[in-house]
Amino acid sequence: MPGQYHRYPRRIFRSSSSSSSSSSSSSSSSSSSSSSSSISSSSSSSSSSSSSSSSSSSSSSSSSSSSSSSSSSSSSAAAAAAAAVVVVEVVVVVVVVVVVVVVVVVVVVVVVVVVVEVEVVVVVVVVVVVVVVVVVIVVVVVVVVVVVVVVVVVVVVVVVVVVVVVVVVVAVVVVVVVVVVVVVVVVVVVVVVVVVVVVVVVVVVVVVVVVVVVVVVVEVVYKVFKLLM
Numbered sequence: 001m002p003g004q005y006h007r008y009p010r011r012i013f014r015s016s017s018s019s020s021s022s023s024s025s026s027s028s029s030s031s032s033s034s035s036s037s038s039i040s041s042s043s044s045s046s047s048s049s050s051s052s053s054s055s056s057s058s059s060s061s062s063s064s065s066s067s068s069s070s071s072s073s074s075s076s077a078a079a080a081a082a083a084a085v086v087v088v089e090v091v092v093v094v095v096v097v098v099v100v101v102v103v104v105v106v107v108v109v110v111v112v113v114v115v116v117e118v119e120v121v122v123v124v125v126v127v128v129v130v131v132v133v134v135v136v137i138v139v140v141v142v143v144v145v146v147v148v149v150v151v152v153v154v155v156v157v158v159v160v161v162v163v164v165v166v167v168v169v170v171a172v173v174v175v176v177v178v179v180v181v182v183v184v185v186v187v188v189v190v191v192v193v194v195v196v197v198v199v200v201v202v203v204v205v206v207v208v209v210v211v212v213v214v215v216v217v218v219e220v221v222y223k224v225f226k227l228l229m
Contacts, residue, residue, distance in 0.1 A: 089190065094142055105131065133207050145193060145196065160178065
């Protein structure tokens with residue numbers, strides 16, 4: 001009986017220690033399960049934040065490309081406006097040249113008729129020659145200017161198309177290049193128009209002087225021949 005009394009508490013002690021170890025292993029497994037679930041939830045939250053940042057990056061890139069295309073269309077409108085200004089300047093210059101030529105012809109006719117006292121037939125011939133020369137010069141100038149304007153407009157349109165294609169890659173640089181090209185083209189066209197107008201005025205003055213000299217020489221020769229006869 002004393003031996004049985006000592007064995008029984010040992011069994012109780014062993015069973016209580018095994019139950020406490022199983023409860024501690026159960027609590028450690030539950031804590032590892034909760035830590036794994038917290039890791040899983042943190043990884044899912046980081047993946048959702050990564051997807052939201054990628055979507056915001058794609059939306060910012062799409063807004064950047066739309067702003068680039070709007071700036072390229074504004075540069076094409078500026079090129080068209082510059083071409084229209086050049087055409088208006090050319091028309092004004094041609095009108096001024098025609099008015100100057102008409103005034104010069106009228107003055108020359110009056111001088112020839114009143115001062116030199118040339119016959120009417122000679123004056124009519126001279127006036128017809130001068131008018132024909134002036135008309136030819138004005139037509140040539142208008143054709144040259146129209147061809148230059150058409151070429152400039154075609155070049156500007158080609159440049160704008162190329163810019164619209166390239167603008168997705170380099171938006172700001174392309175806009176600056178287009179503005180510089182349009183300014184250079186307008187400056188070149190204005191310089192060409194001014195040079196053409198100066199050349200036309202010089203040619204008209206030279207033609208008028210030559211015609212007056214020819215008329216005077218013809219009249220003098222005619223009078224000398226008449227006296228000799």
